[in-house]
Amino acid sequence: DAKTTQPPSMDCAEGRAANLPCNHSTISGNEYVYWYRQIHSQGPQYIIHGLKNNETNEMASLIITEDRKSSTLILPHATLRDTAVYYCIVRVASNDYKLSFGAGTTVTVRA
Amino acid sequence: GAGVSQSPSNKVTEKGKDVELRCDPISGHTALYWYRQSLGQGLEFLIYFQGNSAPDKSGLPSDRFSAERTGGSVSTLTIQRTQQEDSAVYLCASSAGRREKLFFGSGTQLSVL
Numbered sequence: 001d002a003k004t005t006q007p008p009s010m011d012c013a014e015g016r017a018a019n020l021p022c023n024h025s026t027i028s029g030n031e032y033v034y035w036y037r038q039i040h041s042q043g044p045q046y047i048i049h050g051l052k053n054n055e056t057n058e059m060a061s062l063i064i065t066e067d068r069k070s071s072t073l074i075l076p077h078a079t080l081r082d083t084a085v086y087y088c089i090v091r092v093a094s095n096d097y098k099l100s101f102g103a104g105t106t107v108t109v110r111a
Numbered sequence: 112g113a114g115v116s117q118s119p120s121n122k123v124t125e126k127g128k129d130v131e132l133r134c135d136p137i138s139g140h141t142a143l144y145w146y147r148q149s150l151g152q153g154l155e156f157l158i159y160f161q162g163n164s165a166p167d168k169s170g171l172p173s174d175r176f177s178a179e180r181t182g183g184s185v186s187t188l189t190i191q192r193t194q195q196e197d198s199a200v201y202l203c204a205s206s207a208g209r210r211e212k213l214f215f216g217s218g219t220q221l222s223v224l
Contacts, residue, residue, distance in 0.1 A: 031219055042217055043215025043219070044213070082143060091210075097159055097161065098167075099154075103153050
Protein backbone atom coordinates (compact mmCIF):
# COMPACT_ATOMS: atom_id res chain seq x y z
CA ASP A 1 0.00 0.00 0.00
CA ALA A 2 1.37 3.38 -0.96
CA LYS A 3 1.86 5.76 1.90
CA THR A 4 1.81 9.53 1.81
CA THR A 5 3.98 12.14 3.46
CA GLN A 6 2.70 15.62 4.20
CA PRO A 7 4.13 18.51 6.20
CA PRO A 8 2.46 18.66 9.62
CA SER A 9 1.42 22.29 9.33
CA MET A 10 1.50 25.39 7.20
CA ASP A 11 0.23 28.95 7.31
CA CYS A 12 -1.33 30.87 4.47
CA ALA A 13 -2.40 34.48 4.06
CA GLU A 14 -6.04 35.12 3.32
CA GLY A 15 -6.64 35.77 -0.37
CA ARG A 16 -3.42 34.11 -1.44
CA ALA A 17 -3.03 30.71 -3.02
CA ALA A 18 -2.28 27.82 -0.69
CA ASN A 19 -0.08 25.08 -2.13
CA LEU A 20 -0.19 21.85 -0.15
CA PRO A 21 2.44 19.23 -1.05
CA CYS A 22 2.14 15.47 -0.75
CA ASN A 23 4.70 12.77 -1.45
CA HIS A 24 3.56 9.29 -2.48
CA SER A 25 6.71 7.79 -3.94
CA THR A 26 5.50 4.17 -3.80
CA ILE A 27 2.19 4.76 -5.54
CA SER A 28 1.06 2.05 -7.96
CA GLY A 29 -0.04 2.74 -11.50
CA ASN A 30 -3.73 2.22 -10.83
CA GLU A 31 -3.95 4.07 -7.53
CA TYR A 32 -5.68 7.42 -7.34
CA VAL A 33 -4.66 10.40 -5.21
CA TYR A 34 -7.52 11.77 -3.11
CA TRP A 35 -7.69 14.92 -1.03
CA TYR A 36 -10.08 15.44 1.86
CA ARG A 37 -10.19 18.12 4.51
CA GLN A 38 -11.57 18.22 8.02
CA ILE A 39 -12.73 21.45 9.53
CA HIS A 40 -12.78 21.49 13.32
CA SER A 41 -15.61 19.43 14.86
CA GLN A 42 -16.84 18.22 11.48
CA GLY A 43 -16.44 15.05 9.46
CA PRO A 44 -13.97 15.02 6.57
CA GLN A 45 -15.08 16.60 3.30
CA TYR A 46 -14.06 15.40 -0.16
CA ILE A 47 -12.10 17.95 -2.18
CA ILE A 48 -10.74 16.37 -5.35
CA HIS A 49 -9.03 13.30 -6.75
CA GLY A 50 -6.92 12.35 -9.75
CA LEU A 51 -4.91 9.59 -11.40
CA LYS A 52 -2.42 11.12 -13.83
CA ASN A 53 -3.77 14.34 -15.24
CA ASN A 54 -4.18 17.60 -13.41
CA GLU A 55 -7.69 18.17 -12.14
CA THR A 56 -9.68 21.26 -11.22
CA ASN A 57 -13.06 21.76 -9.64
CA GLU A 58 -14.88 24.53 -7.81
CA MET A 59 -12.88 23.95 -4.64
CA ALA A 60 -9.30 23.34 -5.74
CA SER A 61 -6.79 22.19 -8.31
CA LEU A 62 -4.70 19.04 -8.13
CA ILE A 63 -1.32 18.91 -9.81
CA ILE A 64 0.26 15.46 -10.12
CA THR A 65 3.87 15.13 -11.24
CA GLU A 66 4.62 13.15 -14.36
CA ASP A 67 6.20 10.30 -12.37
CA ARG A 68 3.18 10.42 -10.00
CA LYS A 69 5.44 10.35 -6.97
CA SER A 70 4.12 13.61 -5.61
CA SER A 71 1.21 15.99 -5.95
CA THR A 72 0.14 19.47 -4.89
CA LEU A 73 -3.29 20.63 -3.86
CA ILE A 74 -3.87 24.27 -4.71
CA LEU A 75 -6.50 26.40 -3.02
CA PRO A 76 -6.50 29.39 -5.38
CA HIS A 77 -7.78 32.08 -3.02
CA ALA A 78 -7.64 30.90 0.57
CA THR A 79 -10.26 32.17 3.00
CA LEU A 80 -10.49 31.89 6.76
CA ARG A 81 -13.04 29.11 6.25
CA ASP A 82 -10.33 27.01 4.56
CA THR A 83 -8.57 26.57 7.90
CA ALA A 84 -8.63 22.79 8.37
CA VAL A 85 -6.62 19.59 8.39
CA TYR A 86 -5.97 18.45 4.82
CA TYR A 87 -5.47 14.78 4.10
CA CYS A 88 -3.69 13.40 1.05
CA ILE A 89 -4.71 9.78 0.53
CA VAL A 90 -3.78 7.12 -1.94
CA ARG A 91 -6.57 4.67 -2.51
CA VAL A 92 -5.51 1.17 -1.52
CA ALA A 93 -5.58 -0.91 -4.69
CA SER A 94 -6.29 -4.33 -3.18
CA ASN A 95 -9.08 -3.00 -1.00
CA ASP A 96 -10.05 0.05 -2.92
CA TYR A 97 -13.01 1.00 -0.78
CA LYS A 98 -10.78 1.79 2.18
CA LEU A 99 -9.28 5.21 2.66
CA SER A 100 -6.31 5.39 5.03
CA PHE A 101 -6.20 8.80 6.67
CA GLY A 102 -2.81 9.85 8.02
CA ALA A 103 -2.04 12.86 10.17
CA GLY A 104 -2.56 15.35 7.34
CA THR A 105 -1.45 18.97 7.13
CA THR A 106 -2.98 21.50 9.48
CA VAL A 107 -3.51 24.61 7.37
CA THR A 108 -4.14 27.89 9.14
CA VAL A 109 -5.33 30.79 7.01
CA ARG A 110 -4.51 34.13 8.60
CA ALA A 111 -6.16 37.45 7.93
CA GLY B 112 -32.01 14.32 4.48
CA ALA B 113 -29.37 15.77 2.23
CA GLY B 114 -26.38 14.47 4.14
CA VAL B 115 -25.22 11.68 6.43
CA SER B 116 -26.92 11.95 9.80
CA GLN B 117 -25.49 10.57 13.02
CA SER B 118 -27.04 10.34 16.45
CA PRO B 119 -26.52 11.12 19.18
CA SER B 120 -24.04 13.92 18.55
CA ASN B 121 -22.65 13.45 22.06
CA LYS B 122 -22.79 10.47 24.38
CA VAL B 123 -21.42 10.25 27.89
CA THR B 124 -21.45 6.83 29.49
CA GLU B 125 -19.96 4.99 32.41
CA LYS B 126 -17.26 2.39 32.02
CA GLY B 127 -18.79 -1.04 31.52
CA LYS B 128 -22.05 0.18 29.96
CA ASP B 129 -23.12 -0.65 26.40
CA VAL B 130 -23.70 2.10 23.82
CA GLU B 131 -25.36 2.24 20.42
CA LEU B 132 -24.45 4.79 17.79
CA ARG B 133 -26.69 5.36 14.79
CA CYS B 134 -25.94 6.38 11.23
CA ASP B 135 -28.44 7.38 8.52
CA PRO B 136 -26.58 7.40 5.20
CA ILE B 137 -27.47 9.41 2.13
CA SER B 138 -30.46 7.84 0.42
CA GLY B 139 -29.41 5.46 -2.34
CA HIS B 140 -25.82 5.11 -1.18
CA THR B 141 -24.88 1.45 -1.18
CA ALA B 142 -21.61 1.75 0.73
CA LEU B 143 -21.38 2.67 4.40
CA TYR B 144 -18.28 3.09 6.55
CA TRP B 145 -17.51 3.57 10.22
CA TYR B 146 -14.32 5.31 11.31
CA ARG B 147 -13.01 6.32 14.72
CA GLN B 148 -10.97 9.41 15.54
CA SER B 149 -9.27 9.77 18.87
CA LEU B 150 -8.32 13.22 20.11
CA GLY B 151 -5.67 14.76 17.89
CA GLN B 152 -5.33 11.63 15.81
CA GLY B 153 -6.13 10.59 12.26
CA LEU B 154 -9.09 8.46 11.26
CA GLU B 155 -9.06 4.75 12.03
CA PHE B 156 -11.11 2.49 9.75
CA LEU B 157 -13.53 0.23 11.64
CA ILE B 158 -15.98 -1.46 9.28
CA TYR B 159 -17.39 -1.29 5.74
CA PHE B 160 -20.75 -2.36 4.33
CA GLN B 161 -21.45 -2.69 0.61
CA GLY B 162 -24.93 -3.65 -0.50
CA ASN B 163 -25.78 -7.21 0.50
CA SER B 164 -22.17 -8.36 0.66
CA ALA B 165 -20.60 -9.53 3.89
CA PRO B 166 -19.16 -6.53 5.72
CA ASP B 167 -15.44 -5.96 6.09
CA LYS B 168 -14.96 -5.99 9.84
CA SER B 169 -11.18 -6.01 9.72
CA GLY B 170 -10.83 -2.68 11.53
CA LEU B 171 -12.91 -3.48 14.59
CA PRO B 172 -10.49 -3.24 17.55
CA SER B 173 -12.07 -5.97 19.69
CA ASP B 174 -15.05 -8.30 19.94
CA ARG B 175 -16.77 -5.69 22.09
CA PHE B 176 -17.42 -3.78 18.87
CA SER B 177 -20.11 -4.81 16.39
CA ALA B 178 -22.14 -3.16 13.68
CA GLU B 179 -25.27 -3.87 11.71
CA ARG B 180 -26.82 -2.37 8.66
CA THR B 181 -30.52 -3.05 8.35
CA GLY B 182 -32.29 -3.02 5.00
CA GLY B 183 -29.23 -1.65 3.30
CA SER B 184 -29.76 1.74 4.92
CA VAL B 185 -29.46 2.66 8.61
CA SER B 186 -26.45 1.33 10.51
CA THR B 187 -25.87 0.87 14.22
CA LEU B 188 -22.44 0.58 15.82
CA THR B 189 -22.60 -1.13 19.21
CA ILE B 190 -19.85 -1.05 21.80
CA GLN B 191 -20.31 -3.43 24.70
CA ARG B 192 -18.73 -3.02 28.14
CA THR B 193 -17.23 0.34 27.20
CA GLN B 194 -13.73 1.21 28.32
CA GLN B 195 -12.13 4.61 28.74
CA GLU B 196 -9.93 4.00 25.69
CA ASP B 197 -13.12 3.80 23.60
CA SER B 198 -13.56 7.56 24.07
CA ALA B 199 -13.35 9.11 20.62
CA VAL B 200 -15.38 10.62 17.80
CA TYR B 201 -17.12 7.92 15.79
CA LEU B 202 -17.64 8.96 12.19
CA CYS B 203 -19.96 7.39 9.65
CA ALA B 204 -19.65 7.89 5.91
CA SER B 205 -21.53 6.70 2.87
CA SER B 206 -20.78 6.58 -0.83
CA ALA B 207 -22.60 5.70 -4.02
CA GLY B 208 -20.26 2.79 -4.63
CA ARG B 209 -17.01 1.24 -3.52
CA ARG B 210 -14.88 3.58 -5.62
CA GLU B 211 -16.90 6.74 -5.14
CA LYS B 212 -16.12 9.66 -2.87
CA LEU B 213 -17.18 9.45 0.74
CA PHE B 214 -19.64 11.76 2.45
CA PHE B 215 -19.12 11.96 6.19
CA GLY B 216 -21.49 12.76 9.01
CA SER B 217 -20.52 15.09 11.84
CA GLY B 218 -19.79 12.20 14.14
CA THR B 219 -20.73 11.06 17.63
CA GLN B 220 -18.46 12.22 20.42
CA LEU B 221 -18.29 9.32 22.88
CA SER B 222 -16.93 9.93 26.35
CA VAL B 223 -16.47 6.98 28.69
CA LEU B 224 -16.05 8.01 32.31
